Amino acid sequence: MRLSGRNLRCLRGGREVFAGLDFDAVAGEAVAIVGPNGAGKTSLLRLIADLLMPAEGTITLEGGDGEMTVAEQAHYLGHRDAMKPALTVTENLTFWADFLGGPPADPAACIAAVGLSHAAALPAGFLSAGQRRRLSIARLLTVRRPIWLLDEPTAALDLVSQRVFAGLMTDHLATGGLIIAATHGPLGIPARELRIGGEA
Numbered sequence: 001m002r003l004s005g006r007n008l009r010c011l012r013g014g015r016e017v018f019a020g021l022d023f024d025a026v027a028g029e030a031v032a033i034v035g036p037n038g039a040g041k042t043s044l045l046r047l048i049a050d051l052l053m054p055a056e057g058t059i060t061l062e063g064g065d066g067e068m069t070v071a072e073q074a075h076y077l078g079h080r081d082a083m084k085p086a087l088t089v090t091e092n093l094t095f096w097a098d099f100l101g102g103p104p105a106d107p108a109a110c111i112a113a114v115g116l117s118h119a120a121a122l123p124a125g126f127l128s129a130g131q132r133r134r135l136s137i138a139r140l141l142t143v144r145r146p147i148w149l150l151d152e153p154t155a156a157l158d159l160v161s162q163r164v165f166a167g168l169m170t171d172h173l174a175t176g177g178l179i180i181a182a183t184h185g186p187l188g189i190p191a192r193e194l195r196i197g198g199e200a
């Protein structure tokens with residue numbers, strides 16, 4: 001599988017954020033998008049996730065499911081954790097599994113994988129920032145999608161959780177997945193750098 005972008009141009013609010021941007025990511029590989037604040041790291045992830053339209057350029061996927069869009073084969077984990085605060089941790093995951101479609105993994109196993117079993121019955125609104133992020137990471141595991149698009153995924157994670165997450169990313173890559181992550185810090189796994197907008 002190869003995900004590629006060619007000659008991408010991105011406009012936000014009528015202003016050019018970047019132009020002429022190329023990228024490639026292949027199965028088994030992590031790409032870290034780095035660059036200063038406002039360079040367009042989140043915007044690039046949103047272009048790939050089909051949440052924004054490029055002003056120019058193309059995004060193509062070779063070796064994926066030809067009947068599905070890139071977005072349908074991707075998980076997008078934004079820097080704001082998307083969850084329903086009144087639903088419990090387990091109910092949030094069940095909701096996401098239904099919403100995303102496809103054969104769901106066991107919610108209890110996904111919750112255990114991110115170390116949240118003790119909070120499974122708690123409303124998500126009661127979770128700390130790091131626990132919310134761990135619940136978002138559990139969403140990546142509920143339904144298998146080969147492309148992970150991650151915006152500052154390690155923000156709010158303590159060192160133990162960062163190591164757990166690194167293990168989950170390594171497993172994902174080892175099973176043919178690919179990861180593109182916007183990050184200001186180390187991702188915790190080997191990653192090829194895609195720098196946009198010059199030095200941070």
Ligand SMILES: Nc1ncnc2c1ncn2[C@@H]1O[C@H](COP(=O)(O)OP(=O)(O)OP(=O)(O)O)[C@@H](O)[C@H]1O
Pocket residue numbers: 012013014017035036037038039040041042043044182
């Ligand atoms: N909805 C919007 N309308 C207008 N401009 C926007 C909008 N969203 C983002 N921008 C602008 O687009 C530019 C790129 O933003 P983006 O969030 O992609 O940058 P980033 O590299 O992820 O930044 P950071 O490192 O601070 O997270 C910024 O100048 C931002 O102000």
